[in-house]
Amino acid sequence: MDALRLLTPEITITIFAFAIISLDIAWNDENKSRRILPWLAFAGGLATLLMIFYIWPHVDQYNYTAATDAGREVPMLAVDRMSLFFKMIAVLTVILVGLSAGEYVEKHTPFRGEFYGLMLLAGLSIMLLVSSTNLIMIYLALEFLSITSYILTGFLRRDARSIEAALKYFLYGALASGVMLYGFSLLYGATGSVDLATIAGSLETTQAGLVVAAVILMLAGFGFKIALVPFHQWSPDAYEGAPTPITAFLSVGPKAAGLAVLIRVMVVALPAFDVNWTPILSLVAIFTMSVGNLVALWQTNMKRMLAYSSIAQAGYMLVGLAAWSAAPPSAVAYLGGVDAIMLFLLAYMFTNLGVFAIAIILENQMGTSEIADYAGLIRRSPYLSVALLIFFLSLVGIPPTSGFIGKLFVFGAAVNQGLYVLALFGVFNSVISVAYYFGVLRNVFFEKGSDESPIRVGVAMNTVVTITVVMTLLIALYGQPFIQLAADSAQILAANF
Amino acid sequence: MLQEFEFVGVLSAITLTIPIVTLLIAWALRPKKPNPAKQTTYESGMETIGDAWVQFKAQYYIYAIIYVVFDVEAIFLFPFAVALRQLPLYALVWAVVFIVLLVDGLLYGWRKGALRWN
Amino acid sequence: MIESIPLSYYLLLSATLFTIGAAGVLIRRNTIIILMCVEMMMNAVNLTFIAFSRFLDSATGQVFVFMIMAVAAVEVAIGLALLVELNRHKDAVDINQFNSLKG
Numbered sequence: 084m085d086a087l088r089l090l091t092p093e094i095t096i097t098i099f100a101f102a103i104i105s106l107d108i109a110w111n112d113e114n115k116s117r118r119i120l121p122w123l124a125f126a127g128g129l130a131t132l133l134m135i136f137y138i139w140p141h142v143d144q145y146n147y148t149a150a151t152d153a154g155r156e157v158p159m160l161a162v163d164r165m166s167l168f169f170k171m172i173a174v175l176t177v178i179l180v181g182l183s184a185g186e187y188v189e190k191h192t193p194f195r196g197e198f199y200g201l202m203l204l205a206g207l208s209i210m211l212l213v214s215s216t217n218l219i220m221i222y223l224a225l226e227f228l229s230i231t232s233y234i235l236t237g238f239l240r241r242d243a244r245s246i247e248a249a250l251k252y253f254l255y256g257a258l259a260s261g262v263m264l265y266g267f268s269l270l271y272g273a274t275g276s277v278d279l280a281t282i283a284g285s286l287e288t289t290q291a292g293l294v295v296a297a298v299i300l301m302l303a304g305f306g307f308k309i310a311l312v313p314f315h316q317w318s319p320d321a322y323e324g325a326p327t328p329i330t331a332f333l334s335v336g337p338k339a340a341g342l343a344v345l346i347r348v349m350v351v352a353l354p355a356f357d358v359n360w361t362p363i364l365s366l367v368a369i370f371t372m373s374v375g376n377l378v379a380l381w382q383t384n385m386k387r388m389l390a391y392s393s394i395a396q397a398g399y400m401l402v403g404l405a406a407w408s409a410a411p412p413s414a415v416a417y418l419g420g421v422d423a424i425m426l427f428l429l430a431y432m433f434t435n436l437g438v439f440a441i442a443i444i445l446e447n448q449m450g451t452s453e454i455a456d457y458a459g460l461i462r463r464s465p466y467l468s469v470a471l472l473i474f475f476l477s478l479v480g481i482p483p484t485s486g487f488i489g490k491l492f493v494f495g496a497a498v499n500q501g502l503y504v505l506a507l508f509g510v511f512n513s514v515i516s517v518a519y520y521f522g523v524l525r526n527v528f529f530e531k532g533s534d535e536s537p538i539r540v541g542v543a544m545n546t547v548v549t550i551t552v553v554m555t556l557l558i559a560l561y562g563q564p565f566i567q568l569a570a571d572s573a574q575i576l577a578a579n580f
Numbered sequence: 581m582l583q584e585f586e587f588v589g590v591l592s593a594i595t596l597t598i599p600i601v602t603l604l605i606a607w608a609l610r611p612k613k614p615n616p617a618k619q620t621t622y623e624s625g626m627e628t629i630g631d632a633w634v635q636f637k638a639q640y641y642i643y644a645i646i647y648v649v650f651d652v653e654a655i656f657l658f659p660f661a662v663a664l665r666q667l668p669l670y671a672l673v674w675a676v677v678f679i680v681l682l683v684d685g686l687l688y689g690w691r692k693g694a695l696r697w698n
Numbered sequence: 699m700i701e702s703i704p705l706s707y708y709l710l711l712s713a714t715l716f717t718i719g720a721a722g723v724l725i726r727r728n729t730i731i732i733l734m735c736v737e738m739m740m741n742a743v744n745l746t747f748i749a750f751s752r753f754l755d756s757a758t759g760q761v762f763v764f765m766i767m768a769v770a771a772v773e774v775a776i777g778l779a780l781l782v783e784l785n786r787h788k789d790a791v792d793i794n795q796f797n798s799l800k801g
Binding site (some may be wrong): 641653654 | 705723767768771772774775778779
Binding site (some may be wrong): 098133218219222223226230233234237243246247249250251252257261262264265267269271275276277280409 | 707709716717720723724729732733736738741742743746749750752753756758761762765766769772773776777781782783784787788800
């Protein structure tokens with residue numbers, strides 16, 4: 084397969100995004116045909132997903148697409164199973180968020196074309212980021228993702244809270260990307276290359292001190308995207324102020340992208356440097372889990388609570404990376420921990436998007452996302468209440484849900500590497516998280532609400548909730564294919580280098 | 581190393597001396613008959629009104645924003661133009677794609693009324 | 699002939715610039731000045747890249763600088779646009795006044 088065909092998913096999503104934006108400016112505001120724009124975005128997402136599955140069987144022999152610089156190959160993007168896995172997550176997120184956004188967007192903003200166009204472009208930026216093997220490409224894709232996210236966060240320009248959220252997100256983001264860039268420049272100076280594989284090869288010419296400094300600076304940039312403590316302060320504000328579908332997107336898309344690029348940098352560029360990353364990663368993981376869970380206990384707003392909850396979830400994912408880094412250096416191909424992260428992420432995506440779909444439905448109906456307003460939901464919509472119960476069980480990690488399988492693998496990887504304290508912190512944090520998730524459920528099932536009118540659920544919303552519930556249960560009850568998928572994707576990553 | 585910077589010092593001294601000397605000669609030769617009209621900031625212009633620190637119309641910022649974005653894109657075309665002769669034909673195609681995307685952005689701004697002054 | 703200025707001078711200068719910029723972002727409360735400090739950090743990074751690029755005799759660093767300049771312009775555009783938009787709601791540029799989201 085030649086390079087251009089390997090990039091068909093990216094090309095497809097780009098064409099659809101530009102088609103949407105072009106049609107949007109070609110038709111004026113009164114034109115009825117503008118109603119197809121959301122469906123065009125949906126079709127674009129599906130087409131991209133098909134393209135990903137189409138090239139999936141062909142990628143193991145062809146790893147690189149390369150830009151040619153005077154006869155010298157400069158790798159920019161790697162199309163491997165790992166990047167395809169994360170691309171699948173990105174596109175699924177865009178599709179599910181796009182489906183659940185319909186009514187919300189209609190209600191809150193006249194700029195429909197831009198919304199869906201930018202959603203697809205944000206998906207594109209994640210797809211580029213997860214396959215970047217070059218510091219330049221990582222930077223460009225990361226900024227692409229940041230800039231689309233800033234605009235989408237501030238999308239409700241008549242709402243001061245949305246703009247304020249976007250400004251805060253932007254200011255933290257600009258600082259983080261500046262710090263990350265400084266790390267890049269130091270790494271470039273230490274190794275003389277911006278290509279990850281070449282950086283790994285130029286070990287003997289470098290000093291470990293400079294590399295450690297560079298990596299810690301880079302961690303700021305990636306940590307900002309994943310919302311790791313202490314780079315998480317933007318996320319509660321951005322999550323609360325952003326349009327709720329965008330909050331759903333932010334809680335999965337950028338996190339997956341940041342994790343993918345962190346994994347790739349760690350696995351490809353850094354094993355050659357004789358530095359033990361486990362203490363740093365474990366510490367960040369412990370702080371991220373604990374801060375996320377402890378602060379979530381005090382939240383009264385659903386979106387803000389989910390912001391802290393997803394910070395904690397990112398902490399669990401980092402446990403997997405810490406477990407990988409603790410493996411003995413002789414076993415570089417060993418990617419136990421990385422496959423656990425992928426499985427966890429797959430489970431987390433469906434579960435979290437499901438929770439947000441319910442939050443969007445309720446916000447459309449009631450106009451708020453305060454947890455107190457969820458009281459008596461069981462009488463208004465038993466289906467949504469039970470779905471919420473399943474999602475929260477999954478977020479805590481109680482069987483029979485996908486979150487349990489994810490946590491089992493992540494903490495199992497940590498125990499395998501002898502990181503008992505880390506695993507213990509993880510389990511302990513899961514116990515804490517029961518308190519705030521079940522606080523919401525107590526409201527839903529046992530409190531009496533002031534409003535008893537039934538909740539109306541549209542077809543698109545119903546589809547999203549059903550898909551996410553089914554997947555949340557399926558990954559747990561029929562997990563073998565998904566576990567295999569994650570393991571395959573992780574192994575291919577190691578085989579490349 | 582210091583000696584090697586000597587000529588920079590000499591050059592600076594000369595470039596400073598010439599304008600200062602010219603100004604001094606002009607000051608010594610010119611007649612001095614001040615009157616109030618001559619003392620104003622703009623002798624032959626309007627009297628200034630109010631403070632220079634006024635609020636600008638937001639419209640100015642929108643123009644500035646569009647200008648900044650399109651201005652900086654030129655740095656990609658510049659190296660391309662320099663290397664054009666050594667590049668294969670498809671490089672030209674990519675440059676055209678790049679420009680088409682930029683024009684798309686400009687079209688968007690135009691259709692959304694960002695270029696209209698009101 | 700003038701002997702070239704050693705690499706460490708450039709690195710020291712850019713580290714200083716970067717630190718001033720980062721401190722400015724963290725300390726100043728005026729959003730426009732924060733934007734300027736972010737620009738300063740970017741330019742410090744640019745200087746590091748150019749210095750390394752010259753020192754290592756590799757053009758990649760300069761390519762990176764082009765990209766950073768373009769992205770920095772886009773970032774400023776977004777930042778200014780957000781600020782103009784926020785100004786319609788609140789007549790302020792002081793970030794302490796942007797406090798409707800907290801918890």
